[in-house]
Amino acid sequence: MTTIPPEKLIDGKAFAEGLRKQIAAEVQVLRDQHGIQPGLAVVMVGEDPASDVYVRSKCKQTGECGMLSVERRLPADTSENELLLLVEALNKDPAIHGILVQLPLPRHINADRVLNTIVPEKDVDGFHPVNVGLLSTGGQALVPCTPLGCSLLLKDRLGDMSGMNAVVIGRSNIVGKPMAQLLLKENCTVTLAHSRTRDLPAVVKAADIVVAAVGIPEMVKGEWIKDGATVIDVGINRLPGSAEGKSRLVGDVETAEAAKHAAGITPVPGGVGPMTIACLLRNTLTACKRLHGLED
């Protein structure tokens, strides 16, 4: 983080903290005025250590915001049918407004089938085809957390993005494609680039906004960035460390070099990462309000 001059730093950690405070305040109002407590259920199957860290962190922050946090841990040999029954029970549970099934699931379980069983109204990950479709057509979707977080950072930094050239690098269903939809909603001219893109440096050079979501350490070179552009780095890549053996995290962008050209850039860590869980909480609050017929 020391490689980004303060005036260029897009501080996702600080922004996420503010967002969580705002959510906590709204939860308090919901509880006081309507007697409603938003509830998030996180389902985890098996014992993946990385998933364990995420799930703990999600549940902790859910509780800290004043929401009901329900953690359901199932053994690795849980059958698909058992998991589907649990999801269906949560679909019907009036205390639960958001359901998140932590990925990856064990191989014997069809993840698509499980995710598509979550009712779209409680699909706080925004992965259900109905939510994907509603995001595209302008309906009332739940939006995937990571691109939603990127979009909030961009709006906070840039205000009106109308007419800006935005490039999204990476076309995953979880980040790249929904990110393109969100930038289109902000009236950007949107280019979706990916591994088959021919002259990526030239494509990036034309962009006022660059969102990198490829999962390749420092793949986007600093010199590609147009002077004055805004750069959102979604990548979180762990690199092996030096002789002392400490590993370090880097993004998909050469941060220090890019910061010489960019007007604003997110660090890794402390940029997009903290926004993702904050947006999960926001989605749970949004889902709760909609399920109770209240305004967003």
Next chain:
Amino acid sequence: MTTIPPEKLIDGKAFAEGLRKQIAAEVQVLRDQHGIQPGLAVVMVGEDPASDVYVRSKCKQTGECGMLSVERRLPADTSENELLLLVEALNKDPAIHGILVQLPLPRHINADRVLNTIVPEKDVDGFHPVNVGLLSTGGQALVPCTPLGCSLLLKDRLGDMSGMNAVVIGRSNIVGKPMAQLLLKENCTVTLAHSRTRDLPAVVKAADIVVAAVGIPEMVKGEWIKDGATVIDVGINRLPGSAEGKSRLVGDVETAEAAKHAAGITPVPGGVGPMTIACLLRNTLTACKRLHGLED
């Protein structure tokens, strides 16, 4: 059509004719080998003259392909509830594999509600959020007819489009957005441009593939087209005629000028237009096969 040199002409009319013949042959096989006849129901409310022409044309071509064609015309004062009941009956009707509700609907009817009531498996227009979502995420969608037709013309002309720069002008839910998804599936680098785009001539100039779907007569200037590019003109705009009073149809592209630069270009009329109904028939066939558990 005389303004395009023959070697540059992308002849949608001829291609659609071939596609219809191929569909008719497949329908014959389905009937002979499986005893299944694909069925398309077209529902029209009220008496819009333009809709009347479309509906007649759709039903005629459906019959000519050997499919069952069901036309349901309802009076303009049909209630939303009556229409919804009809759609639900068609959803359950085993003889019907495709349901198309002709737009526009009378004002007292919520078109979104009606379209979202069609089961996604029979939604041959591909407008249901589930189909929009599946198209985006790579699932088994029914794809909107007009962009599907454009995509077939492009594949026929260009073969592998991997890495090509494609620009879609216009971001409608019916054409622009699904077109962008289809080009992305073909591994193009895709830019979605629209009314807020700042330097449209420069954006178009960088494109190997240009799809214009804005509904503004000859808005895309011939000189914007890169030498060797392929141009798909979705626009069908009726211009008032000369002194004799005959109106004429023009596209969204300055066809004659663009043909000087392009390697291939669709005419208006006779380009994308005829492909739309042919793709409706194709979608009905596809829906029928899937509903019967057969391969696409």
